[in-house]
Amino acid sequence: MQTLAVGCGAGFSGDRVDAAVPVVKTLIARGGPAALMFENLAERTLAQQHLIRRANPSLGYEPLLELELSPILADCLKHNIPIIGNFGAANPQGAALCIVQLAEKLGLPKPRIAVVTGDDLSNQEGRTLVKQHLNNAFDERRFVCANAYLGAFEIAQALRQGAQIVVTGRVADPSLLLGPAIAHYQWSASDWDQLAGATMAGHLLECGAQVSGGYFADPGKKEVPGLDNVGFPIAEIFEDGSCVITKADHTGGLVDCRTVKEQLLYEVHDPAAYITPDVVADITQAKVEQLGPDCVRLSGVKGHARTDTLKVLAYFDGGWLGEGEISYAGPNAEARARLSMEVMQKRMGRYMHLRFDLIGLTSILGDDGGSMLNNTPVTHSRDVRLRVAAKHESLASIELLLQELTALWTGGPAGGGGVRVSKRQRLSNLACLIPRKKIPTIIHFI
C-alpha cells in the first residue's frame, strides 16, 4: 500500500497564512496519497469565537479562513489532497459556507465539504448535560459555551464518503491527522498501536512549525537556518502507525532529533498515558532517529484502549482584565519606576490586587503575588518599563485603573513615557469528563 503523507498548514489561529503553500507544493511533487491539516483552535480561541458568533450569527469560525485557504484551495482540489481543519470553531456550518463562496470566487467547482458537529454543548440540552457533571461549579449566569473534544473516526468517515474538505469545531488536535490515516489504512477502533503512533504524529504536527525549527532557535546554542522562512512540517505515516517527520521543500527551519523530542513532550503530562478521544498513547518506549537531513523517524509508540469519556471544556464570563505600562530611562530610572509603582498601589491597591512588573528587571518569571519582585534587589537599571495588571468583576473599576495609569503621564514621577493601556474580557474555564455515548456526532455534507 502507498504511504500517506499529511502536511500541516497552520498550528494555531493567527499562524502565517502563506505557510501552507510550500507544504502543498511538496505534497504534489512527492506524489502519492496526501492530506493537509489546519489546526486553528487553542483552548481560549473557541470561547472567543462563541462570543463573536453571539454578536453576529454568520461569524464565529476562524477569521483567517479565507486567507489561509485561498492560496492552496485550487491545488488541493486538483491533486486530490483533502483538507481537514478545526477552523469551524464555534460555527462549522458558517465556515463551510465561507469555503463554498471562496471556491466560487476562485472560479473552482463547488467542493464536496463535510461538516462534523456534535462538539458544541452550548445549547439548552448540552448545557444541562454539562451542568450535571460540573455540579455546583456551574454558574448559569456566566455561562458562555461548552465544547467536547471529538475524535478522528468521524473525520475518517467523512473522507471515506468522498469529502474534499472536512470542517470541524472542537476535535482533539492530533485527530486532524489521525482521521486521514484511519481512512487511508482502514484501521479499526481497536488498532491501538497504530492509532497511538499516528496520534503522536498528529501531536508533532499540531503546532505547525514547532517541530520544524520554530520555538527552538537559541543563537549560538541551537541554530536554525532560515528561521524567517521556516518550513511547515509533513509527516509520512506508515501502516504500522510509525512516522517520518520532514518539512516543506525549499524552506528554512530544521527537523532533527532535538526538535522532534521537544515537540513530542510538548503539553504532555504522563508520557505513559497521553489521552485523546481515540486512544491512550504511551511514548515511554518511543524511538526517535535521524534518517537524513530534516528527516526524523518516530517509532515504538504503544497504544491502549480509549477511555469511555470525552473531555469537555466549559467557559464562563470571568470579568475584566486591565493592564498598562509606562517607561523610564536614564539616571535613577529604576527608582522612578518603583515610585510610580508605589503611587499606583496607594491610589488603586485598596480596590483590587495589582500585579507589578519591572520590565527589564523582572517580569515574566515572577508570580501574580509579587514575591519574586519583592525579593528583587534594586539594580539602578537605566531602562525600565513598569507594567501594572489587575482583574475585576466590573468594567467600571478596570476603566478607573486605566485612567489612573494614564494619569501617570503628568502626575507620576519625572520623565515617564510611552503609556499604553488596554482591557479585555476574561474567560474562565472548567473541565469535566462526560460519557462519550451521551455526545452523538453528526456528519453532514453541503
Added chain:
Amino acid sequence: MNTIALYDLAHARTGDKGNHANISLIAYKNEDYAWLVDQVTPERVAAHFGARRPSEVRRYLLPNIGAMNFVMHDVLDGGVNDSLNLDMHGKSLSFHLLTLTIQKP
C-alpha cells in the same frame, strides 16, 4: 568550579494545560542522562521554582530519548485565562529551569 548550568547540558521546552506547566529536559548527549537524572530531582526543581509555589512537581523519565518531563502543578496563577502574567502560558519557564546548576561528576 565544580558546578555547571543545565543550559550547557540539556535543552528544554514548556507546555501548559490549565494551571499546570510541563517542562521537558532533554540531554544533548545520551551519556549525560544518568547523571542528570541523579541530580535534577523533582525536589530541586520545586525549590528552583519556589516563587511560583508549585503544589507538586512530578518527574517522568524517558531514558529511550534521554529526556525527563517535569509536571509542575498550580504554577501558572490560574493558567492562560486567569493569570495576570504577560507570559500567561509560562512559556519562558523552560529557560529558567536551564539556569539550575548541578555538580560535575
